[in-house]
Amino acid sequence: MKLVFSLLFLLLLSLLSSSFHSAVARGGERSFNSSGSFRLSRRLSAESYIDKLNRLADGYMSNSELEEAFSAFAHRCSNISRIYSIGESVNGLPLWVVEISDKPGVEEAEPAFKFVGNVHGDEPVGRELMLLLANWLCDNYHIDPLATLIIDNVHLHILPSMNPDGFELRRRGNANNIDLNRDFPDQLFPINDDVDARQPETQAIMRWLKDIQFTASASLHGGALVANYPWDGTPDKRKSYYGCPDDETFRFLASVYSRSHYNMSRSTEFVGGITNGAFWYPVYGGMQDWNYIHAGCFELTLEISDDKWPPSNELHTLWEYNKMSMLNIVASMVKTGVHGRIFSADCGKPLPASVIIKGINYSIQATESFANYHRLLAPDNKYEVVAEMPGYKSKSTHIILGEDATTVDFILEPDLSSKSKISRRGCDFRYDTERKLKMVQILPGPKLELYLIFTLIIMFLFFLFKRRVIVNYLNHRRNTTPKRSIVV
Known part of the structure; x- marks a missing residue:
């Protein structure tokens, strides 16, 4: 009988131990208060979180390395590119853009398309993919028909990092800890209406679209696998489908990206790998709605990796998964419409x-x-x-x-x-x-x-x-x- 009770006692200890371990594994940290009872924190400490991102950053380009890589690209591919800055971050880092065209810097009767990456500092995959895209276009000009079509008929502008400060700080917001994808004027609610209160990165984007009349654009994010289109918010702030006047066109553009992707269109969470932003979750002060309303620019928000910051050894695979999607969405500027x-x-x-x-x-x-x-x-x-x-x-x-x-x-x-x-x-x-x-x-x-x-x-x-x-x-x-x- 004593043996049975001993076994039951050991089993109970084992269950309690496993429950504590599983809580810690999900991001909890056990601690005790003054009364001796313990509380379970659901968040990792800032130090351990940054340590984790610092480890993941191994193999990713730093801001200075990214700048050097784009300068090297512009020198190697000077016949089809130029580099310019649209402004500076809070900490004074330049927001570098590379333009790719058969006549870079020359205004032509051609559509302009822009890619924007690293809007959130802890979503850096887009930074790397944009450099790979630029080099692929340069290497395949006059060799691959799609590369030639894009360079000869589109002015492609690539901003690899909208938030270089956030990248260095390993956090979502910029140096002022502001989410840049909530910092634009909103059509539904009077937020961000004070021009001087907007972040310098936001103001730089807004000036950029006054200088260049973009036909369409896409911002690259991480944390899911889906092509998101307007509207991003609803009048009642509830989660529901809220389509813009060009809803059918946006569904088509999002599908161009999703169907060209290795597995985005096979999503079990999003039908066809696309979603209306407000139907997924409402966002206010977002960049894509502002682009469409105020700049005549059809913008998609592309979530290109389930992990916000995947290990660097996965970057080549992510490039292969997204390459045709990135090329086809740019080529659609001249192939359709x-x-x-x-x-x-x-x-x-x-x-x-x-x-x-x-x-x-x-x-x-x-x-x-x-x-x-x-x-x-x-x-x-x-x-x-x-x-x-x-x-x-x-x-x-x-x-x-x-x-x-x-x-x-x-x-x-x-x-x-x-x-x-x-x-x-x-x-x-x-x-x-x-x-x-x-x-x-x-x-x-x-x-x-x-x-x-x-x-x-x-x-x-x-x-x-x-x-x-x-x-x-x-x-x-x-x-x-x-x-x-x-x-x-």
């Missing part, structure tokens, strides 16, 4: 008009310099594309968008009945009018009539010439591009 330029019929100059898709409450703006636009849309749909510009008559056309991109160029006629005081862009209308009034004073009587007839003939011939130049340009584009072209 509606693209084109907008001209004035009266003087042939480019017009920075608005482009609207009927039925979608969202417009984009053609660029100031070239009046080129790049409107991302989900394929296999019918759309009505509209171009509008103050002082001109709007024009529209219906398209059936397949798997390939379509080019729709617009030639807008001046709205002579318009009482708007806005002068038509690209045409020095006021100067021409003043010059004609001076000529009226110089040439009275019959000479004036002859002059006016002669002027009308010259203006008509000039109009025909300009229109012919535009049409010839558009025909040239139609003959040299694989996209289906339409002139409206």
